[in-house]
Amino acid sequence: ARSFARPLSSITEVAESIADGDYSKRLPLAGKDEIGKLAQAFNRMAESSQLRMESIDTDRNNLLAVLAGMIEGVVAVDKKERVVHINEAAEGILGITAASSAGKPLWEVTRLVDVCQAVSGTLKNASEITNELRIPGSPADRVVEIQSSPIRDSEGNLAGAVVVLHDISELERLETMRRDFIANVSHELKTPITAIRGLVETLISDRRMEPEKHERFLQKIANQSMRLSSIVTDLLTISRLESGKSLERKLFDLRRAVVNPVRSLTATGENRGVKMEIDIPNDPVSIVGDEESLCEAVNNLLDNGLKYSREGGDVFVRLYKKEETVVIEVEDTGAGIEKRDQQRIFERFYRVDKARSRELGGTGLGLSIVKHIAISHGGSVFVESAPGQGSTFRIVLPLGNH
Ligand SMILES: Nc1ncnc2c1ncn2[C@@H]1O[C@H](COP(=O)(O)OP(=O)(O)OP(=O)(O)O)[C@@H](O)[C@H]1O
Ligand SMILES: [Mg+2]
Structure with missing residues (x-):
């Protein structure tokens, strides 16, 4: 009876560790008798259970990785609205953590009523619900699209709901623009x-x-x-x-983008009684870019310099290299620009004095075009000015390969 009891007790031992989730234990294979066959069958069962559990684990981890990597927030709740899963994006949007919300009803963990209403609605009518949520914030509100859908079990019975939260603030901002x-x-x-x-x-x-x-x-x-x-x-x-x-990337002498606009605006300057003075290097300044656009940028700066100057004023145009960059500088002795307007003048349609600028034929697009051209050449544009002290605009472009 002893030789019979020992194998049985070790089978029990292994079965218990499987029940506790440890699938790694196996029985020693002894004999070809009934007990030996049982041990073999048992080991095979342990083996296939282990493989199956591993594959379930892998699937589960893949699913969690997908959910964690999603830009959209995902919250799953059971039939009683208790949180079953919440991914990182949803934590951010709802301002809650997975740890503090797991197992609790959604309405208890978030104050965002719209999300809770969508979930209750889905569970009540077993139907999809879509709406929009506005989360107040600064500088701008966040706008989130909510989509709540029923989850069904394998028999088709309602088992819960899954909510997808899609942050559409950026889309909204673009739409407003x-x-x-x-x-x-x-x-x-x-x-x-x-x-x-x-x-x-x-x-x-x-x-x-x-x-x-x-x-x-x-x-x-x-x-x-x-x-x-x-x-x-x-x-x-x-x-x-x-x-x-349409931007060209050709090697050309940047001095042309200074000389040509000056030439074409000379008559306008004379009409307004404003003198233009030009200071450029003797040697070519080679740059890769779009000559026509850069001419237009300089033209817009010169046009402003002439337009916002008094009669008898001066406009200086300079081109020089500085470290790894080349600078186009347009300085005028005109009215100058208040500090608070200096950033805004680069916005489309922004004009400091609407009436005066319109009278002068301005739309407020000139500087936004200059900025765009500078940026598309990997550069930038700056203004330095004070009321009554004139203004200096500088387009700074990187030299060399860009
Ligand atoms: N050199 C300058 N001196 C003083 N104010 C300026 C100067 N350049 C621009 N501004 C101010 O910035 C505003 C925006 O300039 P921007 O060139 O974008 O538009 P605009 O000259 O009014 O119209 P557009 O250039 O489209 O014909 C101008 O309306 C003016 O108020
Ligand atoms: Mg202008």
């Missing part, structure tokens, strides 16, 4: 169109207008149409720059 941009563009286009319509209607109805007045009206129409055309040109430039395709 797009809307503002369209509103601004429409407004800027509408102003000259309205003016032209008014002037033309007066001309049509007043056939007996004195010649001088007639002439003045036509001049105004000409000015407003030029304005329209320059707005559209600026918009096309922006869209060309933003599409990013």
